[in-house]
Amino acid sequence: xxxxxxxxxxxxxxxxxxxxxxxxxxxxxxxxxxxxxxxxxxxxxxxxxxxxxxxxxxxxxxxxxxxxxxxxxxxxxxxxxxxxxxxxxxxxxxxxxxxxxxxxxxxxxxxxxxxxxxxxxxxxxxxxxxxxxxxxxxxxxxxxxxxxxxxxxxxxxxxxxxxxxxxxxxxxxxxxxxxxxxxxxxxxxxxxxxxxxxxxxxxxxxxxxxxxxxxxxxxxxxxxxxxxxxxxxxxxxxxxxxxxxxxxxxxxxxxxxxxxxxxxxxxxxxxxxxxxxxxxxxxxxxxxxxxxxxxxxxxxxxxxxxxxxxxxxxxxxxxxxxxxxxxxxxxxxxxxxxxxxxxx
Amino acid sequence: xxxxxxxxxxxxxxxxxxxxxxxxxxxxxxxxxxxxxxxxxxxxxxxxxxxxxxxxxxxxxxxxxxxxxxxxxxxxxxxxxxxxxxxxxxxxxxxxxxxxxxxxxxxxxxxxxxxxxxxxxxxxxxxxxxxxxxxxxxxxxxxxxxxxxxxxxxxxxxxxxxxxxxxxxxxxxxxxxxxxxxxxxxxxxxxxxxxxxxxxxxxxxxxxxxxxxxxxxxxxxxxxxxxxxxxxxxxxxxxxxxxxxxxxxxxxxxxxxxxxxxxxxxxxxxxxxxxxxxxxxxxxxxxxxxxxxxxxxxxxxxxxxxxxxxxxxxxxxxxxxxxxxxxxxxxxxxxxxxxxxxxxxxxxxxxxxxxxxxxxxxxxxxxxxxxxxxxxxxxxxxxxxxxxxxxxxxxxxxxxxxxxxxxxxxxxxxxxxxxxxxxxxxxxxxxxxxxxxxxxxxxxxxxxxxxxxxxxxxxxxxxxxxxxxxxxxxxxxxxxxxxxxxxxxxxxxxxxxxxxxxxxxxxxxxxxxxxxxxxxxxxxxxxxxxxxxxxxxxxxxxxxxxxxxxxxxxxxxxxxxxxxxxxxxxxxxxxxxxxxxxxxxxxxxxxxxxxxxxxxxxxxxxxxxxxxxxxxxxxxxxxxxxxxxxxxxxxxxxxxxxxxxxxx
Numbered sequence: 001x002x003x004x005x006x007x008x009x010x011x012x013x014x015x016x017x018x019x020x021x022x023x024x025x026x027x028x029x030x031x032x033x034x035x036x037x038x039x040x041x042x043x044x045x046x047x048x049x050x051x052x053x054x055x056x057x058x059x060x061x062x063x064x065x066x067x068x069x070x071x072x073x074x075x076x077x078x079x080x081x082x083x084x085x086x087x088x089x090x091x092x093x094x095x096x097x098x099x100x101x102x103x104x105x106x107x108x109x110x111x112x113x114x115x116x117x118x119x120x121x122x123x124x125x126x127x128x129x130x131x132x133x134x135x136x137x138x139x140x141x142x143x144x145x146x147x148x149x150x151x152x153x154x155x156x157x158x159x160x161x162x163x164x165x166x167x168x169x170x171x172x173x174x175x176x177x178x179x180x181x182x183x184x185x186x187x188x189x190x191x192x193x194x195x196x197x198x199x200x201x202x203x204x205x206x207x208x209x210x211x212x213x214x215x216x217x218x219x220x221x222x223x224x225x226x227x228x229x230x231x232x233x234x235x236x237x238x239x240x241x242x243x244x245x246x247x248x249x250x251x252x253x254x255x256x257x258x259x260x261x262x263x264x265x266x267x268x269x270x271x272x273x274x275x276x277x278x279x280x281x282x283x284x285x286x287x288x289x290x291x292x293x294x295x296x297x298x299x300x301x302x303x304x305x306x307x308x309x310x311x312x313x314x315x316x317x318x319x320x321x322x323x324x325x326x327x328x329x330x331x332x333x334x335x336x337x338x339x340x341x342x343x344x
Numbered sequence: 345x346x347x348x349x350x351x352x353x354x355x356x357x358x359x360x361x362x363x364x365x366x367x368x369x370x371x372x373x374x375x376x377x378x379x380x381x382x383x384x385x386x387x388x389x390x391x392x393x394x395x396x397x398x399x400x401x402x403x404x405x406x407x408x409x410x411x412x413x414x415x416x417x418x419x420x421x422x423x424x425x426x427x428x429x430x431x432x433x434x435x436x437x438x439x440x441x442x443x444x445x446x447x448x449x450x451x452x453x454x455x456x457x458x459x460x461x462x463x464x465x466x467x468x469x470x471x472x473x474x475x476x477x478x479x480x481x482x483x484x485x486x487x488x489x490x491x492x493x494x495x496x497x498x499x500x501x502x503x504x505x506x507x508x509x510x511x512x513x514x515x516x517x518x519x520x521x522x523x524x525x526x527x528x529x530x531x532x533x534x535x536x537x538x539x540x541x542x543x544x545x546x547x548x549x550x551x552x553x554x555x556x557x558x559x560x561x562x563x564x565x566x567x568x569x570x571x572x573x574x575x576x577x578x579x580x581x582x583x584x585x586x587x588x589x590x591x592x593x594x595x596x597x598x599x600x601x602x603x604x605x606x607x608x609x610x611x612x613x614x615x616x617x618x619x620x621x622x623x624x625x626x627x628x629x630x631x632x633x634x635x636x637x638x639x640x641x642x643x644x645x646x647x648x649x650x651x652x653x654x655x656x657x658x659x660x661x662x663x664x665x666x667x668x669x670x671x672x673x674x675x676x677x678x679x680x681x682x683x684x685x686x687x688x689x690x691x692x693x694x695x696x697x698x699x700x701x702x703x704x705x706x707x708x709x710x711x712x713x714x715x716x717x718x719x720x721x722x723x724x725x726x727x728x729x730x731x732x733x734x735x736x737x738x739x740x741x742x743x744x745x746x747x748x749x750x751x752x753x754x755x756x757x758x759x760x761x762x763x764x765x766x767x768x769x770x771x772x773x774x775x776x777x778x779x780x781x782x783x784x785x786x787x788x789x790x791x792x793x794x795x796x797x798x799x800x801x802x803x804x805x806x807x808x809x810x811x812x813x814x815x816x817x818x819x820x821x822x823x824x825x826x827x828x829x830x831x832x833x834x835x836x837x838x839x840x841x842x843x844x845x846x847x848x849x850x851x852x853x854x855x856x857x858x859x860x861x862x863x864x865x866x867x868x869x870x871x872x873x874x875x876x877x878x879x880x881x882x883x884x885x886x887x888x889x890x891x892x893x894x895x896x897x898x899x900x901x902x903x904x905x906x907x908x909x910x911x912x913x914x915x916x917x918x919x920x921x922x923x924x925x926x927x928x929x930x931x932x933x934x935x936x937x938x939x940x941x942x943x944x945x946x947x948x949x950x951x952x953x954x955x956x957x958x959x960x961x962x963x964x965x966x967x968x969x970x971x972x973x974x975x976x977x978x979x980x981x982x983x984x985x986x987x988x989x990x991x992x
Binding site for chain 2: 016018046047048050052055062063066067068069070071072073074076078079080081082083084085086087088090091108109111112309312313316317320321322324325327328329330331332333334335336337
């Protein structure tokens with residue numbers, strides 16, 4: 001794989017001439033802008049960048065980015081992206097999916113692209129609802145969600161995207177939300193990670209699930225409800241007056257008060273992005289008693305699938321000649337003579 | 345086979361003639377007895393002896409069905425001769441039965457007067473019970489109309505391998521080699537290639553190799569001795585006259601794999617193969633997985649859907665995407681095929697058809713996915729479909745599929761079936777240089793002022809633009825798109841035009857004119873086939889013509905679009921009979937496309953057509969031929985009667 005050449009672009013260079021067709025006020029606009037703002041900072045080359053999506057509101061994303069784009073079928077984007085990456089590992093692939101596309105119809109493919117560790121950024125826009133089909137409960141909808149398909153309230157337990165990703169073997173898990181100013185930083189970290197980087201982006205569906213994330217995403221009091229994680233930094237929030245510590249008796253996380261900034265005395269954990277056990281606890285941390293864990297929760301790269309495929313093909317081809325004529329005449333053969341004919 | 349060999353009446357209980365034109369042998373045993381291996385090696389030795397041949401492996405879906413049971417019987421039939429062989433043969437001349445169940449399942453097929461070779465060592469009370477025999481058929485006279493050669497193969501094998509210190513259980517594993525040795529002697533075949541093969545196969549276990557060789561040699565020696573005693577005769581079959589050249593045996597799965605590699609080379613593209621395990625298509629994945637040095641990437645996906653989607657993703661990125669499956673898997677791939685049609689990307693989809701619907705008969709053959717191939721998608725989604733007629737034909741057909749896919753920017757479905765996939769036949773090794781290359785073209789800069797990813801060429805194909813190409817960024821997807829820019833466009837006129845353009849592109853694919861492979865180009869009866877019915881139709885038509893019937897054989901490779909002259913050709917015949925292994929699917933397509941009165945002749949028993957049953961049906965059209973019973977030309981759709989006497 002060649003080292004990517006950094007290209008100078010501006011946000012404008014990443015805008016297409018297509019009319020954006022999301023509902024006015026949709027969180028997708030903010031995510032689109034965050035991505036368009038991030039790509040120039042990465043030095044990304046539009047000609048080498050591919051956005052691949054499935055079906056749903058989020059999956060219209062590729063039409064609005066001036067790069068290569070493939071709007072595929074419901075749930076299958078990871079499989080298309082895997083094929084494209086194996087055919088050309090140099091492509092910089094971004095996958096765009098949603099909670100329905102990625103965790104319901106496409107849950108299987110999402111699992112496998114993560115466990116195989118195909119190098120790409122996977123953005124799952126989680127709005128906890130089916131938007132494009134007019135508001136049915138989705139696999140991430142909270143229990144009791146009233147929708148056209150669940151008029152009395154849903155009763156199935158929601159899937160947890162980041163936990164699903166970690167369980168599937170993802171080596172990078174990031175979290176952000178549509179209007180957060182930190183989202184580009186999460187995207188940049190995901191891009192820097194070589195392998196499948198999973199980013200759960202909470203996204204506000206203003207028509208069918210309005211403000212469902214306001215409990216932690218609303219600007220007012222955000223400090224108290226958001227834990228922005230940074231590698232090597234203590235897990236502090238609420239203006240550094242609170243932190244996350246490990247209760248050594250129950251082996252679970254707890255919120256502790258930090259006085260006079262002495263977080264060490266309070267036992268606050270320093271975030272180590274390579275610690276899978278802590279990542280698991282942060283992902284499972286119930287919102288309410290705890291803040292919402294955001295930022296880079298886990299980042300511990302390992303060799304990618306496409307590198308393994310290339311390596312295997314190289315090894316398998318070593319010392320072998322790609323001679324089709326010889327291949328066709330392989331095995332136990334016999335010659336019928338008559339007029340002389342050279343064996344091919 | 346049916347007519348060329350001496351008629352049954354000539355040789356009741358006389359065994360095989362010393363020098364027949366063709367012989368049919370069926371090896372049958374328990375699925376653990378290694379009958380497929382025995383058959384495969386016998387095939388190889390037969391090919392090396394220069395005989396034309398056709399094989400029919402017939403095995404259960406279960407890997408190791410309970411030992412000794414009727415449903416656990418595995419069989420391998422081979423028809424070989426000194427003349428051209430078209431099918432694996434209607435009825436065996438020789439049946440090798442390794443246990444009572446194998447005898448019970450296969451005895452009905454054996455020719456009267458045919459030879460049974462049975463292992464008495466396996467005809468125990470327990471095995472007889474499992475096969476539902478009340479009495480031992482080898483002893484109760486029920487096999488009186490056959491020649492029976494029964495002896496204790498098990499014991500003789502144990503004896504032969506005794507010096508190698510194997511336990512009885514391990515020793516008995518060489519039973520198939522003992523049997524193969526006897527068969528090699530019977531048909532005057534050299535043992536050396538099998539010795540070499542055994543040594544290579546058991547390279548790391550020389551003891552096992554030696555034991556198997558000893559068993560093989562002992563079987564061979566037994567033949568020599570038994571001949572002296574009388575009941576067994578050696579049979580010699582002359583080599584088949586064939587065109588000079590280098591030959592090998594090839595199965596359909598091998599030929600498809602090799603054809604795909606050749607097709608990718610002719611298109612000057614690396615190949616990406618996305619597959620998921622399914623019977624009987626997996627063999628293609630297995631073959632290609634070992635051909636990485638040819639620029640082949642194989643990807644075993646998480647499911648059938650991912651397999652095709654990854655292949656489309658690879659085509660999008662500039663490789664030749666290929667996927668392969670069988671009916672149920674193709675059903676799962678259907679939505680993605682639609683996307684391939686909509687985004688107009690090259691893709692080859694191989695369907696090794698099997699008995700359906702649903703899981704159906706995984707290891708048995710059928711041609712019942714024709715509607716699925718031609719019509720089975722949502723929306724107006726035209727797709728080229730081509731069919732291989734024999735294992736070796738699959739090579740050329742695979743190349744043709746690659747050509748159409750890359751030249752016309754479209755998914756193409758290649759139909760084979762369980763019979764073609766597994767059956768082997770001799771193949772004159774082609775020279776790749778004889779095939780016209782069709783290098784794929786990628787668009788690297790706009791053709792005019794503006795980039796128009798859907799602007800078509802004179803063939804109606806849109807340009808192929810690889811991501812990674814500077815200045816050519818664009819978006820594609822499954823939503824209806826503008827006829828030039830490819831941007832989303834739902835407008836009524838545009839959808840009408842795009843539907844028309846997609847249809848016209850496929851309709852106008854250049855396919856060769858239909859030829860008549862046997863007989864005149866007009867006349868009383870055309871027998872029209874497609875796919876693996878080629879062999880039996882060809883032989884049956886040949887035999888009927890020899891009996892003075894005005895019948896021609898037309899075999900269609902291009903199922904969709906069809907050759908332009910096919911309608912006129914069919915209208916030149918008084919009758920059109922379409923034998924196929926389904927309930928009349930191709931017949932419907934022919935009627936629909938050409939308004940011809942195509943009459944179906946159908947069979948869905950999971951078994952290929954027999955030559956005799958086709959001759960009988962063809963004969964019904966000819967009252968005036970001496971010696972032919974003639975009969976009523978069927979007025980309506982007819983299906984061959986069920987072979988087991990079940991409900992009709």
